[in-house]
Amino acid sequence: MEHIVIIGNGISGVTAARHIRKNSDKEITIVSSETDEFFSRTALMYVYMGHLKFEHTQPYESWFWKKNRINLKKGYVSKVHSNSNEIEFTDGEKLSYDTLIIATGSKPNKFGWPGQDLNGVMGMYHKQDLEALEKYAPDNKTCKRAVVVGGGLIGIELVEMLHSRNIPVTFLVREQSFWNGVLPKAESEMINKEIIKNHIDLRLGVNLKEIKSDALGNVQSIVIAETGEEIECNVVGLTAGVSPNVDFLKDSELEIGRGVKVNRFLETNQPNIYAIGDCAEQHEAIGSRRSIEAVWYTGRMMGETVAQTICGNKIEYKPGHWFNSAKFIDIEYQTYGWVWAQTKENEARFYWEHKDGTKCIHLNYDKSTREFIGINNFGIRMRHDFFDRVLTEKRSVDYVLEHLADANFDPEFYKLYESEIVAKFNQENNTNIQLKKKSWARIFSRA
Numbered sequence: 321m322e323h324i325v326i327i328g329n330g331i332s333g334v335t336a337a338r339h340i341r342k343n344s345d346k347e348i349t350i351v352s353s354e355t356d357e358f359f360s361r362t363a364l365m366y367v368y369m370g371h372l373k374f375e376h377t378q379p380y381e382s383w384f385w386k387k388n389r390i391n392l393k394k395g396y397v398s399k400v401h402s403n404s405n406e407i408e409f410t411d412g413e414k415l416s417y418d419t420l421i422i423a424t425g426s427k428p429n430k431f432g433w434p435g436q437d438l439n440g441v442m443g444m445y446h447k448q449d450l451e452a453l454e455k456y457a458p459d460n461k462t463c464k465r466a467v468v469v470g471g472g473l474i475g476i477e478l479v480e481m482l483h484s485r486n487i488p489v490t491f492l493v494r495e496q497s498f499w500n501g502v503l504p505k506a507e508s509e510m511i512n513k514e515i516i517k518n519h520i521d522l523r524l525g526v527n528l529k530e531i532k533s534d535a536l537g538n539v540q541s542i543v544i545a546e547t548g549e550e551i552e553c554n555v556v557g558l559t560a561g562v563s564p565n566v567d568f569l570k571d572s573e574l575e576i577g578r579g580v581k582v583n584r585f586l587e588t589n590q591p592n593i594y595a596i597g598d599c600a601e602q603h604e605a606i607g608s609r610r611s612i613e614a615v616w617y618t619g620r621m622m623g624e625t626v627a628q629t630i631c632g633n634k635i636e637y638k639p640g641h642w643f644n645s646a647k648f649i650d651i652e653y654q655t656y657g658w659v660w661a662q663t664k665e666n667e668a669r670f671y672w673e674h675k676d677g678t679k680c681i682h683l684n685y686d687k688s689t690r691e692f693i694g695i696n697n698f699g700i701r702m703r704h705d706f707f708d709r710v711l712t713e714k715r716s717v718d719y720v721l722e723h724l725a726d727a728n729f730d731p732e733f734y735k736l737y738e739s740e741i742v743a744k745f746n747q748e749n750n751t752n753i754q755l756k757k758k759s760w761a762r763i764f765s766r767a
């Protein structure tokens with residue numbers, strides 16, 4: 321029987337396995353060095369914050385794998401031999417495959433900082449990082465201060481985690497304003513304020529020079545490159561981005577760029593080897609998307625797609641319209657379509673912020689055709705299906721504003737903001753857009 325081997329038991333590898341099982345009787349083995357069974361990486365922070373136990377992050381119970389005839393093997397794959405269709409583990413053991421799926425995810429970036437491997441230095445990616453955090457930062461007596469290096473989505477999560485245990489945190493951000501390579505100025509500044517409001521020692525426009533050690537090899541302090549300032553601390557979180565976890569493939573026949581190079585069918589340059597999830601790099605980016613996308617739902621989509629292809633229904637990976645969501649301490653963030661940090665030549669923007677400084681929307685549209693391009697929402701939740709439809713139907717910004725009530729989750733609570741938003745738009749653009757009443761029929765029939 322055909323043997324499918326999957327390296328990586330994250331969302332992409334496990335989704336591929338589940339869908340291959342749904343569609344076939346093939347033998348399936350999932351290999352991982354991190355944990356015996358799948359867990360939700362995005363929920364790791366809530367374990368440290370005490371909202372969940374680790375087992376709550378595991379949606380499938382142990383019997384699930386046996387019942388579905390999915391073999392689980394713990395071990396680190398050190399080599400892929402595509403000529404003999406085998407993978408090799410660090411202890412020299414080999415496992416044969418007919419089809420191989422590489423789904424090895426990401427690893428936290430380390431830039432060769434002096435002291436980056438000391439006790440108390442960790443990324444925030446793997447379960448082992450969470451265990452290290454529990455060991456070195458269980459409370460503010462053991463960890464008197466932590467320094468988090470790198471201002472992205474994972475960095476701010478780690479800041480929030482430490483803050484939840486009342487551990488003082490210094491947050492070193494290389495950019496002049498938080499995540500301003502992705503967020504427009506206004507949103508980025510809103511998040512700076514949110515960070516400071518939570519008593520985080522935010523340092524903008526600075527880099528880590530080195531991490532200093534005590535006599536026992538534990539973190540003692542860090543030094544800031546620009547100012548030479550030394551900050552005493554017990555824990556350093558390295559969250560300066562992630563990159564595809566593909567170092568073990570360097571000597572293989574596989575084409576590697578930053579990730580494992582794949583075409584639209586997620587095929588690599590080697591027969592019967594596919595790559596999916598965070599570790600896969602598209603030869604050519606799809607639309608305006610990045611060629612590597614380290615997000616949960618794209619990993620799941622790639623897992624579903626590759627399973628179809630392997631089961632005889634060859635299909636292209638089509639991720640649809642871009643969307644993403646996150647939380648910046650207490651402010652929820654969603655984005656649908658594109659609102660780049662810098663306005664492009666063909667674009668016009670509309671920004672509305674609530675006077676409390678914790679809610680805003682930012683609309684992006686084509687200034688000549690008025691076609692809606694994207695929206696950022698902070699502190700206000702909008703419906704994904706609404707914006708997906710609007711983008712597919714290439715609706716105008718005027719349509720979006722007229723139907724803002726349909727886009728919104730909570731009509732009672734946000735009713736006031738909607739009229740305020742539309743009035744502001746009309747005033748700034750000399751238009752006369754009228755807000756339509758919420759239509760459940762429109763929402764559910766997608767009419």
Ligand SMILES: Cc1cc2nc3c(=O)[nH]c(=O)nc-3n(C[C@H](O)[C@H](O)[C@H](O)COP(=O)(O)OP(=O)(O)OC[C@H]3O[C@@H](n4cnc5c(N)ncnc54)[C@H](O)[C@@H]3O)c2cc1C
Binds near residue numbers: 330361364445645
């Ligand atoms: C703290 C945190 C919060 C996040 N929050 C969000 C969020 O809110 N929304 C969102 O969209 N995304 C979020 N992400 C990103 C998201 O979790 C990833 O995009 C997703 O988990 C990637 O899934 P994957 O299956 O490609 O890889 P992974 O989940 O990384 O799984 C790969 C597995 O393969 C194992 N492996 C790697 N190499 C080998 C080897 N050689 N041998 C054996 N095993 C190996 C790894 O140890 C790992 O277990 C977050 C990530 C982190 C770290």
